[in-house]
Amino acid sequence: MTLNRGFPRCVLRRGMHTETSDGCSRGNRKGSFAMKAVKEKNILVVDDEETVRESLAAILEREGYRVFQAESGDEGLRVLKETPGIQLVISDHNMPGMSGIELLKLVRERYPNVTRIMLTGDPDPQVIIRSINEGEVYRFIKKPWDNTMLRVTIYFAFEAIQLEEENRRLVAALRRQMNFLKDLERDFPYLAALTRDEDAQLLLAEADLVQTSGS
Known part of the structure; x- marks a missing residue:
């Protein structure tokens, strides 16, 4: 089975952090591509085994x-609380006490920016449906897992995490800019009036041009 469609070939081997133009990692050797600054990638694994x-x-x-x-859902929540910066939780479903679905549901409610993956040997469709509806899981990893597919799944999970973080950053920057413009208009109302006057003059000039061309 071919596994190299849609992701860099180097993902099948190692190195998912510093990428070159072809999507593969390179060492910091002479003639190689420049190294990129990479944010640390933190994962929490929850399983009673x-x-x-x-x-x-x-x-x-x-x-x-x-x-x-x-080793349990309760301990997983404690680790999340005490360890800021965890971006991904991989949880088993069948655990004593708190199940994986219950854990990931709480993670979604308390840490909505943390990506969630369910690890399970149970193919029951109801488990999958509940995980999606209650835990909003990103992916399922079936036991026993394939190491290559595991690496690929985690790789793309962090690709999605990076895109979401960038989107949040851009939205926050846009919100700051909008607030700045509102403050500017409040403190200097004549600037807003001047802008409206300039817009009106531009519209009048365009109307005159249209009228002249049609005559």
Whole structure:
């Protein structure tokens, strides 16, 4: 099965951080592309099985991600509260006490900017529907997982996270600019009047031009 459609070929190997024009990572060697400043990428893995947590952490840490672990939903919420900067939560569904759906629902409510992925060996459609409706999960990872597909899924999750962060930054910048213009108009009302006068003069000039050409 071909897995290299739609994402950089280097994703299948390693290196998802400093990208060149072809989307692949390069070392900081002579003749290579300049290194980009990369924000640290933090992941929380929640699973009651230590072997699962350790396996996921080993794979993701080799890719350069910083991985935090929790063995229950309650511990996962505590880690999120005490560790600002976590951008992605991967949670198992079947756990004692708080289920993965319940955890991701709380994560969505308390940390809406944190992306959520469900890890499950349960193919029950009701689990999938509830996860989408209540936890608004980004993706599902089925146990046992394929390491390559796991890396690709996480790669694209952070691509989406980066786009969302950039969108929030642009919206905030636009809001600041709009507020500045409102303050400027309030403090210097003659500027707004002057702008309206200039617009009116421009419209009159255009009307005269149209009338002259039609005569």
